[in-house]
Amino acid sequence: xxxxxxxxxxxxxxxxxxxxxxxxxxxxxxxxxxxxxxxxxxxxxxxxxxxxxxxxxxxxxxxxxxxxxxxxxxxxxxxxxxxxxxxxxxxxxxxxxxxxxxxxxxxxxxxxxxxxxx
Amino acid sequence: xxxxxxxxxxxxxxxxxxxxxxxxxxxxxxxxxxxxxxxxxxxxxxxxxxxxxxxxxxxxxxxxxxxxxxxxxxxxxxxxxxxxxxxxxxxxxxxxxxxxxxxxxxxxxxxxxx
Numbered sequence: 001x002x003x004x005x006x007x008x009x010x011x012x013x014x015x016x017x018x019x020x021x022x023x024x025x026x027x028x029x030x031x032x033x034x035x036x037x038x039x040x041x042x043x044x045x046x047x048x049x050x051x052x053x054x055x056x057x058x059x060x061x062x063x064x065x066x067x068x069x070x071x072x073x074x075x076x077x078x079x080x081x082x083x084x085x086x087x088x089x090x091x092x093x094x095x096x097x098x099x100x101x102x103x104x105x106x107x108x109x110x111x112x113x114x115x116x117x118x
Numbered sequence: 119x120x121x122x123x124x125x126x127x128x129x130x131x132x133x134x135x136x137x138x139x140x141x142x143x144x145x146x147x148x149x150x151x152x153x154x155x156x157x158x159x160x161x162x163x164x165x166x167x168x169x170x171x172x173x174x175x176x177x178x179x180x181x182x183x184x185x186x187x188x189x190x191x192x193x194x195x196x197x198x199x200x201x202x203x204x205x206x207x208x209x210x211x212x213x214x215x216x217x218x219x220x221x222x223x224x225x226x227x228x229x230x231x232x
Contacts, residue, residue, distance in 0.1 A: 004160075006160075034219075034220070036222075042225075043206065043222045043223065043224050043225050044161070044206070044222045045222070046219060046220065046221075049219070091158075093160050093161075095160075095220075105166075106151055106163045106166050107220060108163070109153075109160035109161045109162070110160050111158075111159050111160045112158070112159060112160045114158070
């Protein structure tokens with residue numbers, strides 16, 4: 001079945017550091033990938049939609065200069081949390097949908113990246 | 119924005135019991151999905167519903183797409199310990215272009231006692 005891989009799975013770093021998270025679709029091409037953030041005991045909140053070859057679309061309230069998204073190929077999207085601070089600590093999850101599938105077909109999720117900023 | 123409210127928020131049940139949870143929305147959705155999330159992992163798709171009134175099963179799981187298109191429910195029969203986790207309903211609505219956004223419900227945390 002479709003597999004989405006995220007790397008790293010866990011990051012601990014100092015405040016002020018920039019952190020890059022990768023999201024790969026392993027056995028399918030994904031024109032569109034999505035980035036979510038999940039705080040403890042809360043639901044997933046969509047941060048942005050990553051579009052291959054074009055700019056990402058950010059949800060209201062999400063700073064595009066803070067969360068840089070690059071979708072340079074059909075199988076890879078990256079999220080960079082720039083100058084991370086403790087309040088950025090969260091569980092970041094990506095999802096992808098195969099390019100050939102209808103827009104209402106389910107997305108496949110990665111296993112998430114737990115980011116802890118000290 | 120759109121909100122999906124799930125009920126109950128959490129539940130403790132005994133192994134072997136049946137479980138019911140539901141999801142309601144203030145907006146209409148074209149597709150309803152149910153996902154399960156284990157601790158420290160990403161959500162995994164359980165069931166997808168594409169038509170109002172549709173009733174779909176996946177093993178011990180059964181889900182229905184409400185007639186009004188504003189609600190859905192999920193039933194789990196004869197629960198087992200590995201059913202523990204957080205269950206999310208997800209509504210899918212058309213967005214501009216080909217990408218459809220997912221709206222996640224508030225989640226139902228299921229814990230099973232032996």
